[in-house]
Amino acid sequence: MSDSVATEISKRAAVAARAVAKLTTAEKNAVLQKMADAIRASEQDILAVNKKDLQQGKEKGLSDAMMDRLQLDSERVEGMATAIEEIIKLDDPVGERYPFTERPNGIKVEKMRIPLGVICMIYEARPNVTADAGSLCFKSGNAVILRCGREAIDTSKAIAKALHQALRESNLPEDVITVVPSPDRELMMELLKQDDYIDLVIPRGGEGLIHFVSDNSKIPVIQHYKGVCHLYVDKDADQEKALNILLNGKTQRTGVCNALEALLVHSDIAKEFLPKAAKALAEKNVKVHACKQSIQFFDGAEAIADDAFGEEYLALEIAVRTVADYDGAVEHIQDFGSGHTEVIISENQETVERFIREIDSAVTMANTSSRFSDGGQLGLGAEIGISTSKLHAYGPMGLQSLTTEKYVVTGTGQIRE
Amino acid sequence: MSDSVATEISKRAAVAARAVAKLTTAEKNAVLQKMADAIRASEQDILAVNKKDLQQGKEKGLSDAMMDRLQLDSERVEGMATAIEEIIKLDDPVGERYPFTERPNGIKVEKMRIPLGVICMIYEARPNVTADAGSLCFKSGNAVILRCGREAIDTSKAIAKALHQALRESNLPEDVITVVPSPDRELMMELLKQDDYIDLVIPRGGEGLIHFVSDNSKIPVIQHYKGVCHLYVDKDADQEKALNILLNGKTQRTGVCNALEALLVHSDIAKEFLPKAAKALAEKNVKVHACKQSIQFFDGAEAIADDAFGEEYLALEIAVRTVADYDGAVEHIQDFGSGHTEVIISENQETVERFIREIDSAVTMANTSSRFSDGGQLGLGAEIGISTSKLHAYGPMGLQSLTTEKYVVTGTGQIRE
Structure with missing residues (x-):
């Protein structure tokens, strides 16, 4: 049986994640700079596609708020590029390592921070999330699958094209950052079942979207219902x-x-x-x-x-x-x-x-x-989301929330009696 | 509409969790000592009930391995009591507080460790999990709902009776530690939907059980499928x-x-x-x-x-x-x-x-x-489970895995411009 599109995308992302996880901080920062440059260089292309998305949005009668979120201009494109440059300045959590304990038999136990693997972002009409989430996931050593809403998907693909150029120039697979080929609900549903390949789902949008994603996902979901x-x-x-x-x-x-x-x-x-x-x-x-x-x-x-x-x-x-x-x-x-x-x-x-x-x-x-x-006001530098459930992350989520800790145990031949 | 049994249990646990969260380390340790004492004092009662569970297990033709897990004796009861005394010695993660950053406007950001709230343990025939999980969840400031398998449920209830006595003597609600009234699958299914009240589900058992729980839960589940x-x-x-x-x-x-x-x-x-x-x-x-x-x-x-x-x-x-x-x-x-x-x-x-x-x-x-x-060998002191998925906890889980971190922000009247 051949894989579904969702399985295919997820498998490829999982393989690409291995390549990102291996990069040093300096290597990742060099790629991020290339991404920022590529976004600036692609401004005309991105704005041209965005114009079409806006035209279609208007025909569909999108609300003013929705249209505002969708709309890019020269300043907003520059904003995406500088946001990536801000991420370059952030400390890289991956590889942080600290002593945990030393046991009576002499084995040394440490903890070490590692990437999660593959993140799936589900969002609606904000095309800038494509660049923000793409670069935050990259800096934290993860591959990312971006499922953008119908209204902004072509603009998102144009932005991803610039990011892919930077990845290619750095000899990295394009699968490090994937925008799904279509905004179909069926594809999203299939993605939410790929718990063999995807480690975390982060939905950004209204309460309805978050409930839908939580109810249908086999993968852990960051929940942010409301702020009372x-x-x-x-x-x-x-x-x-x-x-x-x-x-x-x-x-x-x-x-x-x-x-x-x-x-x-x-x-x-x-x-x-x-x-x-x-x-x-x-x-x-x-x-x-x-x-x-x-x-x-x-x-x-x-x-x-x-x-x-x-x-x-x-x-x-x-x-x-x-x-x-x-x-x-x-x-x-x-x-x-x-x-x-x-x-x-x-x-x-x-x-x-x-x-x-x-x-x-x-x-x-x-x-x-x-x-x-x-996240910005509390000094996290950039925010990938806010969690109001206590598992994994609680509150504004920065780079560290896209990682986990493993145990590192070193010995000199010890065995268990 | 009146609440289902599962909703009723979960709501009561959520209220009880507030009482546990407020206790100081010294207060919790005093209760834990009472629990250990009560288990020792109830040895005869616990063994009498266990004998009946064993008899029924034999009639049902349980495997030798299952019967061994189910069986208690004087030594194993003493083992439960001393395990609780070991938990008294462990550092209490709740309340740990450390500086995160200070912002240019003078607001101080800290992180502080807090309990998760309500944990639901789902396990099979090991009655000692009742005492172990009950006391670990308590020490970490949580309420716990224990869903034990049919084979061991009466023994578990006898153990819980001792723990409840210690809670009552300490003026705490019995709902801090709940053994479900019945091992019915329907009740478990209902429990797995109580995401308004339960914060984390930890299944302990075979791959089948863990898959079943993960597939049917609306609550985050600690997954531990296998160790290859x-x-x-x-x-x-x-x-x-x-x-x-x-x-x-x-x-x-x-x-x-x-x-x-x-x-x-x-x-x-x-x-x-x-x-x-x-x-x-x-x-x-x-x-x-x-x-x-x-x-x-x-x-x-x-x-x-x-x-x-x-x-x-x-x-x-x-x-x-x-x-x-x-x-x-x-x-x-x-x-x-x-x-x-x-x-x-x-x-x-x-x-x-x-x-x-x-x-x-x-x-x-x-x-x-x-x-x-x-957990024991790596110096965690006691282990509530092992996670092989990267979210929330990864690897052997000790007390800290039953807590989360919030942000604490203090100022002197600052507002956002």
Whole structure:
């Protein structure tokens, strides 16, 4: 029986992965520079194909947001090239090696970081993911299969063509970076079964896509469903800081997973703080969904039932709840949080430390804005995704999340008695 | 709609997990000591129930191996108690905290280790797993759901009764450690869908069980299919060491995943080494499956085709292949290995280092026996399982594999511009 297209692609990627895994950091960086150069040199070709994708998108009636994600211009192409040059500067996690233990019989145990093998990225209309994910997976020693949405697939192929040129010039197989030949759902379904060859699937897109991929994959999937981020203003909060961070978290950008979706206020200071919060939120036209105790402070707020919290608004809307005390805030977050990011505002160091210990969200913050909860802002350099499930990676994922650790054991002839 | 039994169990475990996550190391150790004491005090009860399980097993015609795994005696009960006392001595990974970076705006980024939440162990006839897994999950701050096979479920419940007594005495909910009420497959299937409450599934048993669990789980599963461990004897090997390590790896114990299943010999030394290997293996009655170039050195060996390697014999049988050179050995391992454990024998430090870099098995060894490839031997203290897939954990899994890392971000009022 001949292999399916998905099996064929995956097998070839697995063989190519061996070649990438062997490269030194200097060798990988040289190839990455060639990739950046090739993208710059291919600008006209990439933009010409993108123009056609845009034309087709327009005919299909894509939303403005979708069209914006799809659209490339000279500046965005240059952005892809410089993003690759930023990845060159990042530390290479592969090969990191540190002592673990030495056993009484003299065998030495170490841990060593190695690539995962083959990563499959599944994304929708952002063609720049092709260059970003391609170069991040390459730097971390992996091969990658890129399954791009129908809208952007030709632009993605044009970008991949430039990356392939750099691979060929470096005597590496093109299978190191594969854009799937077609965006068909059947091909994607087949890819998700290639657990013999693919090590990790990273879907980037809406909750529907991520559920679909998780439900249909035999391969481990990085899950990132939603970001229902909470701000808890403690009784010992600096209320000025709290207001700034509330506004920044809710209004600096709304359609993102690290925007605030709920404000919890300690009952001791509710009467003092909530009128100030109401004024500030009203000035920014933020719609408020308030609990029974809070609603009196907000003009035109909508009432919200005690079991109806947990909404990801992704808009100028926020839920507000007065909690009895610190424990009430923790309980609310445990019941309604999504494991993404939570913030406490308090000048009481003891309360801050309790919050840090007791909240198990991927990014647990004190006295700063939830909007800093992403790979770039936290110093990871570049982000391949964010995980809100605790397995393998939790929170923003950088290069290290595309690797794993093995044991290295060396002896001088020891055998087991 | 009322919850299913599986949902009910999982929800309760998730609530109990919050209580365990909050405990300090000293508090957890005190509970563990109570568990060890309670197991000792319950010896007569546990053995009485085990006797009934054994009687039923006999009537059902369980294999000798299965009956041996199922059987407890005074010594084995004491073994469970002392195993828990060993876990008390292990370092608690939860709460470990280290600096990650400080950003130009002054926010401080740290990483902190936290429990996973709820672990589900699926195992067959070993009742001691109930105490081992129960106490390991507890020490790492998790709640655990134990789904034991039909043969051992009553013994497991008797053990859990002792553990519950220790939990009650410590004012902790019994839901911290749950043995499922029944070993029904339907209940297991339902448990595998509780991805809202269960964070990780660890199956322990044959390949069939692991495939079944992986194929039917919506929750991440630790996979450990098989151990096809290779010994590569390089041209620069100390042949005396090689022979010792070959015999130890193949014959010290055969039914285990870290036993050797294949010997690869560099063609330069095949003529010299293989006759010695043949003699040694014959003395131990090891059946040999040899390649075309090797078969001449073995009396009564069976021929094996070049594409038929990769068998996990779990018996006194071994595959032998002469490889052209070092690269041939690496290629063979990449084609036929299972990612578990591979060993090189060589006095050439450069070749050893290449092997360590280029082989991506979970435990990559030089000049020592594959039989050391387990948690206890590598100094992990206790082992909850072995992962042969690279996600989350790779190789023997200790306490740390039952935890994850979150980001801790602290500021002094910073907001994003």
